[in-house]
Amino acid sequence: MSYLTVNNATKQFGESFMALNGVSIAVERGEFFTLLGPSGCGKTTLLRAIAGFNDLTSGEITLAGSNLRAVPPHQRDIGMVFQDYAVFPHLSVFDNVAFGLKPRKVSAADIKARVIPALDSVRLGDMAQRLPAAMSGGQQQRIGLARAMVINPRLLLMDEPLSNLDAKLRIELREEIRDMQQQIDIATIYVTHDQEEALAISDRICVMNSGRIEQVGTPQQIYGDPQTRFVAEFVGTLNTFQPGPALDALLGQLGLSAPPDASWAVRPERLVLAAAGSPNEGAAALNGTVTKYTYLGREAHVQVETPVGSLVVQVANPGMAATRQAGEAVSVLVPRDAPMAFGADGARIGG
Numbered sequence: 001m002s003y004l005t006v007n008n009a010t011k012q013f014g015e016s017f018m019a020l021n022g023v024s025i026a027v028e029r030g031e032f033f034t035l036l037g038p039s040g041c042g043k044t045t046l047l048r049a050i051a052g053f054n055d056l057t058s059g060e061i062t063l064a065g066s067n068l069r070a071v072p073p074h075q076r077d078i079g080m081v082f083q084d085y086a087v088f089p090h091l092s093v094f095d096n097v098a099f100g101l102k103p104r105k106v107s108a109a110d111i112k113a114r115v116i117p118a119l120d121s122v123r124l125g126d127m128a129q130r131l132p133a134a135m136s137g138g139q140q141q142r143i144g145l146a147r148a149m150v151i152n153p154r155l156l157l158m159d160e161p162l163s164n165l166d167a168k169l170r171i172e173l174r175e176e177i178r179d180m181q182q183q184i185d186i187a188t189i190y191v192t193h194d195q196e197e198a199l200a201i202s203d204r205i206c207v208m209n210s211g212r213i214e215q216v217g218t219p220q221q222i223y224g225d226p227q228t229r230f231v232a233e234f235v236g237t238l239n240t241f242q243p244g245p246a247l248d249a250l251l252g253q254l255g256l257s258a259p260p261d262a263s264w265a266v267r268p269e270r271l272v273l274a275a276a277g278s279p280n281e282g283a284a285a286l287n288g289t290v291t292k293y294t295y296l297g298r299e300a301h302v303q304v305e306t307p308v309g310s311l312v313v314q315v316a317n318p319g320m321a322a323t324r325q326a327g328e329a330v331s332v333l334v335p336r337d338a339p340m341a342f343g344a345d346g347a348r349i350g351g
């Protein structure tokens with residue numbers, strides 16, 4: 001049995017709204033498990049049910065084999081880190097971290113023996129006596145992390161802990177969180193709506209949509225082998241081919257087939273841009289006209305009007321020579337293994 005299991009969880013708000021609708025997950029010991037999805041998909045509701053801040057309408061939650069729903073929140077031994085830091089401004093950094101130990105009747109000497117290493121692990125060891133108000137957002141969130149960990153929790157839950165920080169700090173702190181989590185080897189459930197953050201930090205990602213799970217998998221599986229159109233669109237970008245004779249010809253040339261109501265799509269980085277009329281071994285060529293060129297440093301996005309619709313082609317490491325002008329005639333090469341097919345219900349059915 002997995003370390004944490006959630007089985008067929010539902011949560012109803014009001015007469016009929018289902019914030020969670022039959023959600024089941026299984027998290028292993030030491031695993032970094034991320035709930036990823038758009039605003040309102042139920043991530044926080046699921047996290048709060050595990051923490052015990054709200055109860056489920058139905059379903060089971062077990063931790064290390066025992067029923068967690070029967071345990072009051074303060075006895076669950078779960079560390080929680082929130083988006084808004086939740087530090088007490090009038091308490092020193094030390095007292096903020098010690099706060100969680102007070103109700104546990106830990107002696108003053110033990111408090112010190114646990115708080116100091118917790119502060120060291122988040123690189124705040126020399127700031128123990130400072131007040132949080134005089135500290136940056138990143139430092140305040142490190143206090144939150146130390147406070148969650150000092151209780152030696154059985155599980156760590158984090159609800160968008162980086163979303164109030166600027167982009168550079170977010171990347172720095174997510175690396176620190178990942179390193180720390182691996183060091184203490186604690187099962188962690190992390191909530192985010194940021195796909196890049198989820199890919200960078202997780203062992204496995206659970207993509208949620210409207211109270212249901214779309215797919216659970218490693219970052220590589222979620223990005224490289226999405227099982228639904230929703231996952232493919234939410235994690236990464238997707239070009240959808242316009243149906244019609246030109247698409248039928250393209251699929252015929254590539255030897256691909258799917259039921260008539262299937263839709264076909266392709267990731268921008270799987271397309272290759274070539275000079276008009278270039279030879280194309282192992283790929284089908286679409287004639288197109290450049291409509292837009294966006295230079296982004298490490299990559300460029302070239303928008304091309306083709307017989308199967310407007311497609312974005314991603315070019316890696318674009319030098320000056322890769323620059324394209326609007327109106328330029330080009331070929332877009334579609335490798336045989338690049339297109340993905342989705343059924344009318346959004347499930348992946350091919351490619």
Ligand SMILES: Nc1ncnc2c1ncn2[C@@H]1O[C@H](COP(=O)(O)OP(=O)(O)OP(=O)(O)O)[C@@H](O)[C@H]1O
Pocket residue numbers: 013014019037038039040041042043044045046193
């Ligand atoms: N106490 C409540 N009463 C009524 N509806 C609620 C309550 N709490 C949450 N909801 C609704 O349940 C749905 C799921 O909310 P939840 O906070 O879990 O989403 P989320 O995926 O965490 O989104 P966000 O990223 O915006 O926090 C939303 O539509 C929300 O409005």
